[in-house]
Amino acid sequence: MKKKMADIFGYLEERFGLERKLFEHHSFLRTRKGRIFLFSGLHGFSMKTEVSAGLPFARISRSNVIKPSTAAIQLFGSQATRGVVSLSREQAAAFASGADIALEHAKATDGYVIVRYKQFSLGCGHLSEGVVKNMLPKGKRMRVELI
Amino acid sequence: MNMELPAPFRERIEKLIEDSAEFYAAMSRQLPYAFRVNTLKASRANVLKRFKQYGISVRPVTFYPDAFVTDDLRVGSTLEHFLGHVYIQEVVSFLPPLALDLGQAVLDSCAAPGSKTTQLAALMENRGLLVANDIEYMRLKALTANIERLGVTNTVVVNMNVLNMKGKFDSILVDAPCSSEGTLRKNPDVIGRWSESQIRASSALQKRLIVKCFEMLKEGGSLVYSTCTFAPEENEAVVDYLLSNSVGAKLERFVPRGFVTRPGVSSWNGKPFGFDTKLVARVWPQDNDTGGFFIAKVRKSG
Numbered sequence: 211m212k213k214k215m216a217d218i219f220g221y222l223e224e225r226f227g228l229e230r231k232l233f234e235h236h237s238f239l240r241t242r243k244g245r246i247f248l249f250s251g252l253h254g255f256s257m258k259t260e261v262s263a264g265l266p267f268a269r270i271s272r273s274n275v276i277k278p279s280t281a282a283i284q285l286f287g288s289q290a291t292r293g294v295v296s297l298s299r300e301q302a303a304a305f306a307s308g309a310d311i312a313l314e315h316a317k318a319t320d321g322y323v324i325v326r327y328k329q330f331s332l333g334c335g336h337l338s339e340g341v342v343k344n345m346l347p348k349g350k351r352m353r354v355e356l357i
Numbered sequence: 358m359n360m361e362l363p364a365p366f367r368e369r370i371e372k373l374i375e376d377s378a379e380f381y382a383a384m385s386r387q388l389p390y391a392f393r394v395n396t397l398k399a400s401r402a403n404v405l406k407r408f409k410q411y412g413i414s415v416r417p418v419t420f421y422p423d424a425f426v427t428d429d430l431r432v433g434s435t436l437e438h439f440l441g442h443v444y445i446q447e448v449v450s451f452l453p454p455l456a457l458d459l460g461q462a463v464l465d466s467c468a469a470p471g472s473k474t475t476q477l478a479a480l481m482e483n484r485g486l487l488v489a490n491d492i493e494y495m496r497l498k499a500l501t502a503n504i505e506r507l508g509v510t511n512t513v514v515v516n517m518n519v520l521n522m523k524g525k526f527d528s529i530l531v532d533a534p535c536s537s538e539g540t541l542r543k544n545p546d547v548i549g550r551w552s553e554s555q556i557r558a559s560s561a562l563q564k565r566l567i568v569k570c571f572e573m574l575k576e577g578g579s580l581v582y583s584t585c586t587f588a589p590e591e592n593e594a595v596v597d598y599l600l601s602n603s604v605g606a607k608l609e610r611f612v613p614r615g616f617v618t619r620p621g622v623s624s625w626n627g628k629p630f631g632f633d634t635k636l637v638a639r640v641w642p643q644d645n646d647t648g649g650f651f652i653a654k655v656r657k658s659g
Contacts, residue, residue: 255513
């Protein structure tokens with residue numbers, strides 16, 4: 211368990227330049243299904259019927275690949291120094307409504323990326339061969355009027 | 358909206374207020390749109406600046422600097438809404454979290470869909486501990502979606518019957534399920550489900566809920582009981598039941614700044630209530646152009 215959490219910090223630093231001290235008042239809770247929640251509340255409360263604690267932060271696949279959640283990216287993405295792709299206004303509107311985005315040239319290496327429009331971190335994408343695959347949860351996709 | 362209100366509904370309203378004509382007029386108007394800035398993810402100044410750029414004009418909510426009223430329906434399709442920087446919520450629904458004195462451990466006992474939960478988390482600045490419970494599993498989906506969108510990290514979601522819960526809390530919100538008469542402006546369907554027997558059933562459950570939640574309150578702790586209905590059986594009668602069945606319950610007045618509230622009714626169907634009903638607050642739609650609401654603030658003396 212400890213090692214897994216060290217993995218998370220290492221990954222956030224290496225992939226996005228997110229420093230460990232950003233999360234010093236938080237704890238990461240891992241579920242059996244490989245979901246990681248970020249929790250900033252007090253500990254010591256437990257109930258059998260607990261559904262979740264904190265914010266869904268990331269998911270670890272069976273092959274040990276870490277995928278950050280859109281919720282996590284919206285909260286911490288502005289602190290990231292790498293692993294970021296920036297979109298134009300038209301691209302951002304298309305991304306928010308669920309489209310994949312082909313980039314002319316991406317600064318990030320392939321893998322999960324923080325998708326930004328101006329200073330706003332919109333959510334998670336997966337970059338591969340110049341295309342950002344849309345990782346926004348279906349329920350979050352919407353038509354945004356960008357001005 | 359010119360809805361047909363059942364005769365027994367109208368009779369009850371006319372027993373409660375003298376300005377029923379103004380009430381009916383307010384109920385037939387469109388409810389203004391309100392939202393709050395989610396301070397967990399954005400600052401009020403930045404959101405206001407961007408909304409100004411969009412040409413969305415807003416008016417302040419007098420008792421809550423983070424909240425605004427607008428006639429512009431575009432709020433729901435802004436980037437700020439997508440990002441969880443704003444949350445659309447009714448004006449009266451802002452009241453209960455503001456009335457509650459927040460300690461370290463806070464319980465939102467009937468939490469879904471999470472408007473007040475996420476507002477509480479913002480007021481707590483994602484610190485302390487917020488337990489958000491709802492008995493209906495299906496409704497938790499909306500609650501967890503709102504927690505995600507608004508960036509709430511201090512909350513534990515549980516799915517229990519409050520009556521079986523254990524634990525001690527510094528602050529408890531009982532935003533009770535009710536006959537929802539006060540939401541008619543927004544949901545005309547409410548009238549199809551409305552009946553006096555439903556009011557009696559709600560009242561019986563609310564009495565058990567408030568007593569149980571008061572039990573879970575630490576000494577010196579704060580409890581807020583609220584409904585979105587006008588029915589005295591679900592409001593003053595529930596508070597009366599708590600005060601006469603629980604030792605150490607004391608009412609405190611809650612006065613939202615610049616907002617008109619009226620005292621509770623002192624009797625219903627010829628039966629006087631056994632407490633000073635000026636200490637609880639009723640919100641009538643005609644007074645502030647909102648939905649209807651009831652709110653009582655209770656302290657556990659220790």
